[in-house]
Amino acid sequence: MGIVSKVDRVEKERLYALSLKGIIMRLRNIRGSRDVIANSQFTIKEPEKCKGKWNEVFGNDNPIHIEIGMGKGQFITTLAEMNPDINYIGIEKYSSVLLRAIEKRQCMEECNNLLFIRMEAEYITDVFDKGEVDKIYLNFSDPWPKDRHAKRRLTSSKFFERYDVILKEDGLVEFKTDNIDLFDFSLEEIPTTNFKVAEFTKDLHNNEKMVKGNVMTEYEEKFSSMGNPICKLIAKR
Secondary structure: OOHHHHHHHHHHHHHHHHHHHHHHHHHHOOOOHHHHHHHOOOEOOOHHHHOOOHHHHHOOOOOEEEEEOOOOOHHHHHHHHHOOOOEEEEEEOOHHHHHHHHHHHHOOOOOOOEEEEEOOHHHHHHHOOOOOEEEEEEEOOOOOOOHHHHHHOOOOHHHHHHHHHHEEEEEEEEEEEOOHHHHHHHHHHHHHOOOEEEEEEOOHHHOOOOOOOOOOOHHHHHHHHOOOOOEEEEEEO
16 A cells, blocks of 8 residues: 555544544434433333343344444334344444434334344343344444453454354344454454354445345445445354
């Protein structure tokens, strides 16, 4: 890579970081968001009480797919509408971001297969029983770039230990990001767990096989428009 390309990449990453920081700060400060969440019929207030009982919550035995860090919900709401025979649970820690997902959910009149939880991802084993989840989606997760924060990355071995508990034996983890450093970390980290990388690409939108059926998140649309290649991997045991 030439010097100019390296400078362009650094500048692009700097601008993206500033933009993302601004977006998060604005979303964190939407007044009344926690009240909306507390009163919404689409959010589970005490999810630990549903552990081992999620099929009862949905009223069927359909597969359960979860998205950890769902943002404003474009990805998971689209999937829920496309796949009525799959139950979806979106997990998000920021109240003001979750608020946007709730607003989308309120417009989905025919949908009965999507619920939300406001919580930190590290508590998923308190909420889902062993083998209760069929698929986990991780989309554009926080890269936690400092080495001392590596265990906080959603593709770290610490988190895959949690996924190992809640996923069915044939369960899958699907991960997308535009952060090549995080992606390379993930490619190296996952084989140290009970999982393996079954498929991966560093240019999803130009990979005919892996892009088939792809549903884009808000960030994916933004980053793609900036010319950033999107990386994706699928992990399984």
